[in-house]
Amino acid sequence: MMASVSYETVGRVAVVTVDNPPVNALSRVIRSGLSDAFGRFQTDESADIAVIIGAGRMLIGGADISEFGKPPQSPSLPDVILQIEQSAKPVVAAIHGMALGGGLEVALGAHYRIAAPGTRLGLPEVKLGIMPGAGGTQRMPRLVGADTALKMITSGTPVTEAEALQSGLIDQICEGVDIREAAIDYAQSLLSDNAPARPISGLPRATDSEGVIQQWRAKLQKSLRGEVAPLVAVDAVEASVQKSFAEGLKEERRLFLHLMDTPQRAGLIHAFFSERAVAKLPEISDIAPRDIARVGVIGGGTMGAGIATSAVLNGLAVTLVERDSEATDKARATIAGNLDAAVKRGKLKAEQRDAILTDALKTVTDYGALSGADLIIEAVFESMDVKKEVFAKLDEILPRGAILATNTSYLDVNEIATTTARPEDVIGLHFFSPAQVMKLLEVVVADKTAPDVVATAFALAKTLGKTAVRAGVCDGFIGNRILSHYRTAADHMVLDGASPYQIDKALTDFGFAMGPYQVSDLAGLDIGYATRQRKAADAHPRDRYPTFADALYHKGWLGQKTGHGYYLYEKGDRKGRPDPEVEQIIAQARKEAGTSPRTFSDDEIVRRYMAAMVNEGARVVDEGIAQRPLDVDVVFLYGYGFPRWRGGPMKYADMRGLDSILADIRTFAETDDHFWSPAPLLEKLVAEGRNFDSLNQR
Ligand code: T1G
Numbered sequence: 137m138m139a140s141v142s143y144e145t146v147g148r149v150a151v152v153t154v155d156n157p158p159v160n161a162l163s164r165v166i167r168s169g170l171s172d173a174f175g176r177f178q179t180d181e182s183a184d185i186a187v188i189i190g191a192g193r194m195l196i197g198g199a200d201i202s203e204f205g206k207p208p209q210s211p212s213l214p215d216v217i218l219q220i221e222q223s224a225k226p227v228v229a230a231i232h233g234m235a236l237g238g239g240l241e242v243a244l245g246a247h248y249r250i251a252a253p254g255t256r257l258g259l260p261e262v263k264l265g266i267m268p269g270a271g272g273t274q275r276m277p278r279l280v281g282a283d284t285a286l287k288m289i290t291s292g293t294p295v296t297e298a299e300a301l302q303s304g305l306i307d308q309i310c311e312g313v314d315i316r317e318a319a320i321d322y323a324q325s326l327l328s329d330n331a332p333a334r335p336i337s338g339l340p341r342a343t344d345s346e347g348v349i350q351q352w353r354a355k356l357q358k359s360l361r362g363e364v365a366p367l368v369a370v371d372a373v374e375a376s377v378q379k380s381f382a383e384g385l386k387e388e389r390r391l392f393l394h395l396m397d398t399p400q401r402a403g404l405i406h407a408f409f410s411e412r413a414v415a416k417l418p419e420i421s422d423i424a425p426r427d428i429a430r431v432g433v434i435g436g437g438t439m440g441a442g443i444a445t446s447a448v449l450n451g452l453a454v455t456l457v458e459r460d461s462e463a464t465d466k467a468r469a470t471i472a473g474n475l476d477a478a479v480k481r482g483k484l485k486a487e488q489r490d491a492i493l494t495d496a497l498k499t500v501t502d503y504g505a506l507s508g509a510d511l512i513i514e515a516v517f518e519s520m521d522v523k524k525e526v527f528a529k530l531d532e533i534l535p536r537g538a539i540l541a542t543n544t545s546y547l548d549v550n551e552i553a554t555t556t557a558r559p560e561d562v563i564g565l566h567f568f569s570p571a572q573v574m575k576l577l578e579v580v581v582a583d584k585t586a587p588d589v590v591a592t593a594f595a596l597a598k599t600l601g602k603t604a605v606r607a608g609v610c611d612g613f614i615g616n617r618i619l620s621h622y623r624t625a626a627d628h629m630v631l632d633g634a635s636p637y638q639i640d641k642a643l644t645d646f647g648f649a650m651g652p653y654q655v656s657d658l659a660g661l662d663i664g665y666a667t668r669q670r671k672a673a674d675a676h677p678r679d680r681y682p683t684f685a686d687a688l689y690h691k692g693w694l695g696q697k698t699g700h701g702y703y704l705y706e707k708g709d710r711k712g713r714p715d716p717e718v719e720q721i722i723a724q725a726r727k728e729a730g731t732s733p734r735t736f737s738d739d740e741i742v743r744r745y746m747a748a749m750v751n752e753g754a755r756v757v758d759e760g761i762a763q764r765p766l767d768v769d770v771v772f773l774y775g776y777g778f779p780r781w782r783g784g785p786m787k788y789a790d791m792r793g794l795d796s797i798l799a800d801i802r803t804f805a806e807t808d809d810h811f812w813s814p815a816p817l818l819e820k821l822v823a824e825g826r827n828f829d830s831l832n833q834r
């Protein structure tokens with residue numbers, strides 16, 4: 137695919153077309169092409185006005201992210217945009233599809249803007265750890281005011297063409313869909329009106345800035361969890377109301393280059409490319425997925441109801457099987473409640489909800505109702521016996537070719553598959569709770585799973601708006617296996633003297649959405665208890681056991697759902713407060729274990745937690761459970777509240793230095809070499825002077 141900028145004239149209108157599939161990114165060829173085109177326009181006596189337009193799906197999706205971190209090549213985007221803006225003859229931006237980041241900044245360099253219906257306009261740079269760097273922080277406030285500019289720049293969320301028209305970001309919405317024709321007409325009408333070139337840089341500074349800048353800064357300081365870019369962007373917008381345009385542009389450049397150099401930018405770009413790379417599986421690249429229209433869900437508890445909600449919200453018909461009519465009623469009520477919530481948030485119309493509940497969703501007790509389903513997702517209790525019974529029954533009812541999936545969290549999918557006569561149709565689809573919200577789907581590929589079943593799982597994820605990551609079979613797959621390990625490291629710290637509250641605080645300060653004990657309270661302490669029971673048979677004599685967790689369980693303190701877990705929850709409060717009684721129970725457990733408590737610094741807590749996570753992550757990659765380190769990263773970003781700006785645990789390890797992580801593990805091993813044995817892959821990479829990223833083929 138050759139990137140190019142073309143120039144042609146239609147009447148007295150010069151049409152400059154950016155063509156760089158798939159998103160018309162502003163790579164060097166495009167920047168110099170734009171510069172050449174506008175040089176030509178200035179001297180072209182046959183053209184009196186220019187239109188900039190994008191070929192294909194959109195105007196421009198932004199700067200070329202793959203150039204980040206490399207030496208900049210001229211012409212720079214700010215210079216190209218200045219050149220466009222300084223044109224003595226008027227310039228129109230014709231916007232369809234999307235104008236994002238540098239793409240919207242190009243449109244702001246034009247003098248008039250017209251957009252097609254269905255267009256999204258935004259400055260998403262903060263999502264990549266940077267901020268607009270081609271005049272966006274200076275032109276936007278001048279055009280739409282400081283408040284609207286700050287909203288768009290600090291959130292990165294795009295607006296619709298209607299919102300853009302209302303704020304003055306665009307001048308017109310075209311009728312119909314042919315943006316090229318509409319823009320040429322618009323340009324011709326501007327010519328007949330003798331409309332002048334109208335640079336935004338010539339507009340006065342935003343007049344609504346008094347107090348607004350400070351308000352945004354305060355608001356962000358409260359809500360951000362460690363990200364720096366949005367606050368730096370506020371500084372840049374502040375410069376736009378305090379300085380001349382030229383000085384403001386200089387300040388924007390300085391701040392932009394500073395952000396480009398931050399580890400947060402590296403982490404966020406890694407996240408951007410990794411979340412796209414997980415979907416590219418060579419094993420299914422040319423394999424057609426099976427058609428999925430009717431889905432069966434077995435079990436309508438926490439997960440089954442959530443999975444069914446996700447499916448019906450995305451256009452699939454669902455038949456849900458429960459054990460008795462009381463349970464089907466309960467499942468239906470949960471799903472209806474989820475749909476009501478979607479209606480409230482404006483994601484679903486009330487009529488659509490009603491249609492789903494009458495037509496698309498069936499809740500039954502008879503397995504026979506599943507016979508027409510293309511895919512079954514089993515979400516019954518986490519018990520091998522129960523699952524085997526269910527799969528044996530499904531094998532009888534469903535025709536060959538129907539896919540039988542299990543949502544098990546830990547159990548052996550190969551063993552489940554053996555209860556059927558068609559192990560090639562069996563796969564793990566591990567959703568996360570709440571399933572209608574969480575974006576991660578672990579696709580657990582068993583020994584005999586057919587490639588087109590894997591392809592179907594990835595296609596299903598797309599239908600459901602989820603990100604699928606391929607995982608192999610082991611206890612807990614990628615995410616829960618690693619979770620078990622670092623969760624144990626946290627319990628060890630509690631046994632050795634750290635309080636669960638300090639651990640949660642240290643880790644939320646690090647950037648996690650929640651600490652491990654807050655997560656336990658949310659998920660329910662019965663889940664951890666069941667896992668410990670299940671694993672008891674495989675326990676090693678040197679394993680250290682968190683007796684305090686069992687004690688809380690036996691007291692019936694199961695977390696948020698009982699109003700009491702590690703934290704105490706007043707009625708209606710989901711935040712919870714520390715409980716001295718829990719600390720007493722922990723002190724008792726330490727006494728029984730014969731440990732004398734010591735203090736932990738927050739830094740040590742983070743180091744132990746992360747070392748455990750990375751060490752097990754290395755094993756998971758080494759064993760082929762995860763295909764690459766980046767697959768582990770995406771699992772943690774999407775399923776475990778890992779701070780996105782750190783890129784994921786493996787990226788974090790690379791940025792800190794694998795030798796530093798390995799040194800920590802060796803230090804921790806001095807007092808516990810049973811738990812802290814370095815993963816062979818980690819040792820190997822350190823010995824070879826390589827990092828995890830060297831194993832990531834994208
Ligand atoms: N640069 C390079 N490659 C890009 C790209 C970009 N900006 N955007 C997308 N791609 C690749 C992507 O990796 C994928 O590649 C393919 O295009 C299709 O993308 C100076 C500094 C536009 C909403 O942050 O959000 O401008 O995997 O699968 O779902 O201030 O892409 O096929 O090999 O995502 O239709 C600001 C980032 C940049 C927008 C389209 N812009 N892109 O979504 O397709 S910073 C962004 C997106 C900037 C200036 C600054 C989305 C999309 P491959 P896709 P999609």
Ligand code: NAD
Pocket residue numbers: 434435436437438439440457458459463514515516517518519522526543544545546566567568569659
């Ligand atoms: P749950 O107890 O909330 O729901 C299980 C449901 O299955 C119950 O409503 C029960 O009546 C029903 N059921 C049991 N046997 C049945 C049968 N033979 N036929 C039909 N229905 C039957 O449990 P859950 O939390 O939804 O977990 C379900 C599965 O999902 C488990 O394998 C679990 O490990 C897994 N999972 C749970 C989570 C989570 O966070 N809760 C996350 C991912 C995966």
